[in-house]
Amino acid sequence: xxxxxxxxxxxxxxAAPVVSTQARAAENVQELTSPGGIKAxxxxxxxxxxxxxxxxxxxxxxxxxxxxxxxxxLMTALIEExxxxxxxxxxxxxxxxxxxxxxxxxxxxxxxxxxxxxSENRDAAMAxxxxxxxxxxxxxxxxxxxxEQVLSGLxxxxxxxxxxxxxxxxxxxxxxxxYGSASDGTIASVTALSRDDMFDARxxxxxxxxxxxxxxxxxxxxxxxxxxxxxxxxxxxTGAAPVPEASVLLTxxxxxxxxxxxxxxAIFGQPxxxxxxxxxxxxxxxxxxFGEGGEARLSQEVRExxxxxxxxxxxxxxxxxxxxxxxxxASANGVMAETVEVVRAEWAKIASGDITRxxxxxxxxxxxxxxxxxxxGNAKIAGILVGMQMQGQPLDYITRRNGLINAVTLExxxxxxxxxxxxxxxxxxxxxQPAGLLPTD
Amino acid sequence: xxxxxxxxxxxxxxxAAAQAGEVSTxxxxxxxxxxxxxxxxxxxVVSMVWYKVGAxxxxxxxxxxxxxxxxxxxxxxxxxxxxxxxxxxRLNGGSDNAFTSQDYTAYFQRVSPxxxxxxxxxxxxxxRNLEMTVEDVETERKVVLEERNxxxxxxxxxxxxxxxxxxxxxxxxxxxxxxxxxxxxxxxxREDAFDFYQRYYAPNNAILVVAGDVSADEVRALAGQYFGxxxxxxxxxxxxxxxxxxxTSERRMRYSDPxxxxxxxxxxxxxxxxDPGEQNTAAALTLLADxxxxxxxxxxxxxxxxxxxxxxxxxxxxxxxxxxxxxxxGFVVLPTPGxxxxxxxxxxDDTLADFLDNGIDADQFARLKRSIGASMIYAQDSLxxxxxxxxxxxxxxxxxxxxxxxxxxxxxxxxxEVMQAARDLLDKRRSVTGWLMSETIPxxxxxxxxxxxxxx
Numbered sequence: 001x002x003x004x005x006x007x008x009x010x011x012x013x014x015a016a017p018v019v020s021t022q023a024r025a026a027e028n029v030q031e032l033t034s035p036g037g038i039k040a041x042x043x044x045x046x047x048x049x050x051x052x053x054x055x056x057x058x059x060x061x062x063x064x065x066x067x068x069x070x071x072x073x074l075m076t077a078l079i080e081e082x083x084x085x086x087x088x089x090x091x092x093x094x095x096x097x098x099x100x101x102x103x104x105x106x107x108x109x110x111x112x113x114x115x116x117x118x119s120e121n122r123d124a125a126m127a128x129x130x131x132x133x134x135x136x137x138x139x140x141x142x143x144x145x146x147x148e149q150v151l152s153g154l155x156x157x158x159x160x161x162x163x164x165x166x167x168x169x170x171x172x173x174x175x176x177x178x179y180g181s182a183s184d185g186t187i188a189s190v191t192a193l194s195r196d197d198m199f200d201a202r203x204x205x206x207x208x209x210x211x212x213x214x215x216x217x218x219x220x221x222x223x224x225x226x227x228x229x230x231x232x233x234x235x236x237x238t239g240a241a242p243v244p245e246a247s248v249l250l251t252x253x254x255x256x257x258x259x260x261x262x263x264x265x266a267i268f269g270q271p272x273x274x275x276x277x278x279x280x281x282x283x284x285x286x287x288x289x290f291g292e293g294g295e296a297r298l299s300q301e302v303r304e305x306x307x308x309x310x311x312x313x314x315x316x317x318x319x320x321x322x323x324x325x326x327x328x329x330a331s332a333n334g335v336m337a338e339t340v341e342v343v344r345a346e347w348a349k350i351a352s353g354d355i356t357r358x359x360x361x362x363x364x365x366x367x368x369x370x371x372x373x374x375x376x377g378n379a380k381i382a383g384i385l386v387g388m389q390m391q392g393q394p395l396d397y398i399t400r401r402n403g404l405i406n407a408v409t410l411e412x413x414x415x416x417x418x419x420x421x422x423x424x425x426x427x428x429x430x431x432x433q434p435a436g437l438l439p440t441d
Numbered sequence: 442x443x444x445x446x447x448x449x450x451x452x453x454x455x456x457a458a459a460q461a462g463e464v465s466t467x468x469x470x471x472x473x474x475x476x477x478x479x480x481x482x483x484x485x486v487v488s489m490v491w492y493k494v495g496a497x498x499x500x501x502x503x504x505x506x507x508x509x510x511x512x513x514x515x516x517x518x519x520x521x522x523x524x525x526x527x528x529x530x531r532l533n534g535g536s537d538n539a540f541t542s543q544d545y546t547a548y549f550q551r552v553s554p555x556x557x558x559x560x561x562x563x564x565x566x567x568x569r570n571l572e573m574t575v576e577d578v579e580t581e582r583k584v585v586l587e588e589r590n591x592x593x594x595x596x597x598x599x600x601x602x603x604x605x606x607x608x609x610x611x612x613x614x615x616x617x618x619x620x621x622x623x624x625x626x627x628x629x630x631r632e633d634a635f636d637f638y639q640r641y642y643a644p645n646n647a648i649l650v651v652a653g654d655v656s657a658d659e660v661r662a663l664a665g666q667y668f669g670x671x672x673x674x675x676x677x678x679x680x681x682x683x684x685x686x687x688x689t690s691e692r693r694m695r696y697s698d699p700x701x702x703x704x705x706x707x708x709x710x711x712x713x714x715x716d717p718g719e720q721n722t723a724a725a726l727t728l729l730a731d732x733x734x735x736x737x738x739x740x741x742x743x744x745x746x747x748x749x750x751x752x753x754x755x756x757x758x759x760x761x762x763x764x765x766x767x768x769x770x771g772f773v774v775l776p777t778p779g780x781x782x783x784x785x786x787x788x789x790d791d792t793l794a795d796f797l798d799n800g801i802d803a804d805q806f807a808r809l810k811r812s813i814g815a816s817m818i819y820a821q822d823s824l825x826x827x828x829x830x831x832x833x834x835x836x837x838x839x840x841x842x843x844x845x846x847x848x849x850x851x852x853x854x855x856x857x858e859v860m861q862a863a864r865d866l867l868d869k870r871r872s873v874t875g876w877l878m879s880e881t882i883p884x885x886x887x888x889x890x891x892x893x894x895x896x897x
Contacts, residue, residue, distance in 0.1 A: 079779070096736070
């Protein structure tokens with residue numbers, strides 16, 4: 001009785017519309033073009049005396065030359081291992097003196113550079129970063145040293161169930177396309193890389209025609225424009241051509257890779273939906289209902305009701321040149337078969353288009369309320385701004401996005417569920433010793 | 442110049458004067474402490490309730506109960522149905538989660554500021570009105586065992602770490618893993634969880650930390666309204682746990698697992714932590730960890746083992762200064778292929794001996810001091826990080842004054858104090874040295890080349 005009453009009062013609180021807490025930062029995004037022609041998005045935010053700068057070069061590790069898998073990843077790790085007159089140690093000491101941080105990462109679709117620098121020594125911090133980008137030395141001793149670190153990671157990957165599963169899944173999904181292999185390469189390919197390969201890898205990836213810039217912090221648009229020209233203006237105009245479109249080769253079934261461990265891990269998925277597809281937004285809301293977070297169907301069925309796992313989730317995985325719907329779960333060997341059965345049943349269920357109005361509205365309320373909460377830090381916002389540009393979103397997307405979520409109808413979402421989800425194409429890769437599961441491929 | 446700079450779009454011209462990081466503290470009559478960190482840069486608040494209880498406070502034989510209870514806190518109360526807590530947070534556009542450590546258990550939500558009252562209302566409700574059915578407990582125990590499978594049983598590095606940790610403490614419960622020993626978790630009951638809950642989940646054992654776009658006055662009013670009426674647990678005293686006796690014997694262990702591809706060494710020493718009113722030694726040890734193993738390129742170990750010689754592919758130092766009782770300080774060395782674990786350990790010991798003889802490089806020390814100043818500026822960027830700093834500090838026995846004094850204490854620490862802390866620390870009788878390997882080898886003098894061959 002009392003429970004019912006209080007539930008009702010909570011429900012009333014919930015029913016009040018979520019006040020549109022549009023991120024303050026989002027209201028102040030400016031798009032600028034530097035004197036030299038570099039475009040950037042900026043939020044001027046003066047309360048802390050530093051700036052977060054996010055640079056992304058589209059293409060990333062997928063642009064490895066044939067037979068040189070892992071070259072761009074290794075090159076990226078070497079950018080700050082010596083530049084200009086400074087060797088690796090000299091460079092690191094100079095960066096520490098400035099208390100700036102530069103982080104370089106190579107992903108399949110982008111090479112990213114995340115930078116934070118203090119206002120008090122902005123020019124010096126940028127001059128040092130410029131030398132890393134324009135005059136990297138790739139000294140042989142640095143190449144050999146960092147190569148050993150990459151090889152150490154690759155050796156560990158060989159006995160890591162998650163990496164084994166995800167690599168096999170990528171191979172099955174993408175075949176010979178670069179997406180089908182690990183961006184950090186193989187022990188053989190990385191061992192064979194030369195110093196010259198590093199210069200070539202740099203030329204393939206770091207170019208102005210694929211650069212995206214986001215900045216948030218203690219800097220004006222004019223100052224940022226000049227900074228970007230100094231920092232990046234001397235980069236070459238272009239690099240390697242983008243990789244071709246990738247077809248998803250999944251045909252459904254399951255692969256079991258025997259591995260002696262008490263808990264099996266599984267990666268599962270099927271062909272997905274491109275970011276620029278007109279149905280992307282309904283699909284995004286759909287995945288929220290199906291596999292994102294503890295309230296989603298997968299977590300409710302597999303974890304909350306049956307206790308078969310600590311965590312299960314699914315997500316849309318739209319890459320630049322192809323898309324997947326992916327999921328991940330780990331279950332003890334004795335119950336993985338049951339987990340797979342439940343996931344397959346849920347896949348078939350959603351493919352029938354059975355989303356209810358209640359589920360749709362709950363997902364919309366969550367997604368629209370949560371959006372503004374993302375914008376709570378200079379570094380986070382800089383990352384969001386650059387991601388939006390890479391996906392081709394317009395500047396006003398931040399203010400329009402919640403409207404797009406709310407515009408998804410029950411009819412849309414169930415139509416997309418029927419079109420997108422296909423239990424016959426659902427593929428599992430399982431690593432472990434799952435009782436009662438045999439490979440079907 | 443300005444003409445060339447083309448501002449394509451400036452959507453809104455006015456910016457509210459933003460503010461980051463003003464801290465207020467107060468207490469409720471029932472003993473609940475409150476910290477407010479005001480940051481108006483974004484319309485977001487992080488609301489956290491920290492309980493001054495963790496795995497190290499569990500009754501003997503009940504390891505994992507603090508963490509198990511953390512899971513059960515998301516089940517139901519007298520007025521909230523199964524899973525309704527998180528569902529309500531989500532329906533309000535927020536996210537929530539919780540974590541358990543040796544010294545604390547914390548629950549948090551990230552929401553829009555106008556939802557803060559609702560979060561406090563629900564959090565106050567589950568502080569005293571939790572319910573658990575037998576079925577909830579049975580299902581959740583399976584989930585926790587799968588969590589242990591995922592975090593520990595599937596990862597030889599984690600199993601190794603668990604064994605090393607058990608060897609570090611001869612008497613203190615830090616020897617027991619936070620998630621619990623598997624056989625004890627399997628036997629935990631509803632009564633175990635409930636007893637623990639009733640004793641420790643009370644306003645006089647909790648700290649509310651709110652960070653974000655909200656004023657101290659608003660928090661004071663809401664906290665008074667929702668947490669004010671919650672009854673305290675009478676007679677709850679400061680925590681005292683069994684302490685370490687003098688450690689007089691070096692411990693060595695080898696852990697073998699065929700799932701290991703990259704062997705490595707971890708050496709750790711029992712070390713003092715930050716104490717209320719006395720953080721100088723901990724500050725010196727914090728700087729020492731940075732000097733010895735903070736950067737693979739410029740630290741003492743990085744230079745000696747990765748640059749001057751190619752002994753290691755990776756080195757680092759770690760120190761847990763934020764802790765209720767004495768914790769540990771340690772080193773990790775991953776040898777290069779062809780270098781045995783024995784050789785790598787010898788190189789580690791030689792480097793530490795050289796450091797004790799030669800002292801600190803003055804330039805390195807100056808750079809480190811600068812980076813500490815800068816990290817305080819960068820740290821202001823993260824709302825959650827700021828809330829974490831106060832919550833973890835206060836549940837580790839420190840006061841607000843200690844937490845606020847910490848950056849200045851670090852800055853004032855001298856080279857001589859760091860060297861003294863190093864000499865006091867590096868006594869092998871208080872250490873554990875662990876080797877992680879892929880195969881069992883008959884004795885410690887055999888070199889581990891067999892490991893390397895499988896790798897090539």
